[in-house]
Amino acid sequence: MKTVFISRPMPADVETEARQHFDVTMRASNAPLSQTEMVEALEGYDAVLPTLGDRFSAEVFAKATPRAVMLANFGVGYNHIDVDAAKAKGLIVSNTPGAVTDATADTAMTLMLMSARRAGEGERMVRAGRWDGWHPTQMLGMHLSGKTVGIVGMGRIGQAIARRCHFGFGMKVAYFTRSPKDLDFDATPFDDLPKLAAAVDVLVLAVPGGAGTRHLVDADVLAAMQPHAHLINIARGDVVDEEALISALQNGSIGGAGLDVYAQEPDVPAALVALENVVLLPHLGTAALEVRTDMGLMALRNLRAVLIDGQDAPNAVWF
Numbered sequence: 230m231k232t233v234f235i236s237r238p239m240p241a242d243v244e245t246e247a248r249q250h251f252d253v254t255m256r257a258s259n260a261p262l263s264q265t266e267m268v269e270a271l272e273g274y275d276a277v278l279p280t281l282g283d284r285f286s287a288e289v290f291a292k293a294t295p296r297a298v299m300l301a302n303f304g305v306g307y308n309h310i311d312v313d314a315a316k317a318k319g320l321i322v323s324n325t326p327g328a329v330t331d332a333t334a335d336t337a338m339t340l341m342l343m344s345a346r347r348a349g350e351g352e353r354m355v356r357a358g359r360w361d362g363w364h365p366t367q368m369l370g371m372h373l374s375g376k377t378v379g380i381v382g383m384g385r386i387g388q389a390i391a392r393r394c395h396f397g398f399g400m401k402v403a404y405f406t407r408s409p410k411d412l413d414f415d416a417t418p419f420d421d422l423p424k425l426a427a428a429v430d431v432l433v434l435a436v437p438g439g440a441g442t443r444h445l446v447d448a449d450v451l452a453a454m455q456p457h458a459h460l461i462n463i464a465r466g467d468v469v470d471e472e473a474l475i476s477a478l479q480n481g482s483i484g485g486a487g488l489d490v491y492a493q494e495p496d497v498p499a500a501l502v503a504l505e506n507v508v509l510l511p512h513l514g515t516a517a518l519e520v521r522t523d524m525g526l527m528a529l530r531n532l533r534a535v536l537i538d539g540q541d542a543p544n545a546v547w548f
């Protein structure tokens with residue numbers, strides 16, 4: 230049997246399926262792998278099933294003489310893996326596209342509603358015993374129906390968010406993305422991000438992380454947003470300049486923000502935690518048992534294709 234190292238405890242169905250096909254070592258800890266652990270995993274097993282937080286950097290690959298032929302990432306985002314360095318050492322990298330799409334789009338809608346309708350702030354008020362009863366002008370937020378959402382990154386998740394906004398909430402959709410999209414609903418393309426930011430009531434980030442999108446939303450993009458507008462980030466933390474976002478929230482140059490991801494997870498800047506006009510979720514995008522099970526089973530299908538059937542990985546991240 231081929232040996233597979235799984236870097237975190239997995240949902241039960243994923244573990245069962247994995248043990249049916251492979252000689253599995255499933256690490257008991259939920260902490261990110263250390264460099265030493267990553268090198269040992271690459272050298273000691275036929276394949277590794279890592280997840281976000283396990284930073285397979287060029288340095289790690291440089292230190293390893295891999296026996297492993299594959300990294301089957303648990304998750305669609307793989308910005309924690311230096312894929313060029315992996316490829317140079319002969320490894321295939323796969324991910325789990327599609328399995329995460331609806332759940333992550335739902336999380337974007339959760340953040341959008343919570344931020345626009347001040348749900349986090351309201352809940353904190355009730356829990357603190359500070360609610361003095363309903364009145365006509367209490368805690369007035371932004372009504373989403375009829376407003377315009379701007380999607381940054383109109384890929385699988387971006388489109389799932391756009392559909393929810395368009396068909397579910399009667400919102401207008403505008404977007405900025407890398408390559409033209411053929412969409413089956415009305416949406417206005419923008420070729421300039423600050424112009425999109427200026428035109429919308431909610432700006433939603435759904436691009437991949439990594440060097441190409443680091444600080445895509447910087448102080449200029451935030452300054453272009455309207456004072457009532459909300460920023461929603463379900464992508465990766467470093468897509469936004471967090472310091473610039475904190476300033477924009479502190480000085481009220483944007484209406485609010487809803488964040489699922491942070492630049493240095495799990496550290497969330499104290500200045501963000503102190504603010505009322507930001508909703509903070511702990512990277513919950515795919516956090517549902519069915520979804521995490523589908524992600525694991527998809528990663529295993531990729532491992533089986535390569536290690537057992539001698540085929541290409543169906544979800545290799547390059548071609």
Ligand SMILES: NC(=O)c1ccc[n+]([C@@H]2O[C@H](COP(=O)([O-])OP(=O)(O)OC[C@H]3O[C@@H](n4cnc5c(N)ncnc54)[C@H](O)[C@@H]3O)[C@@H](O)[C@H]2O)c1
Binds near residue numbers: 381442
């Ligand atoms: N919060 C979570 O739990 C969670 C869950 C799943 C995915 N994600 C993140 O969401 C990302 C998107 O996932 P997906 O499945 O929709 O990927 P995808 O590849 O289908 O979509 C990404 C889109 O972004 C566009 N894009 C890339 N670079 C761009 C740039 N510089 N400017 C504008 N557009 C750009 C691409 O053309 C593509 O359309 C993942 O890479 C991951 O980082 C987060």
Ligand SMILES: O=C(O)[C@H](O)CO
Binds near residue numbers: 281303305306514
């Ligand atoms: O990229 C992903 O799939 C998420 O961030 C982890 O679920």
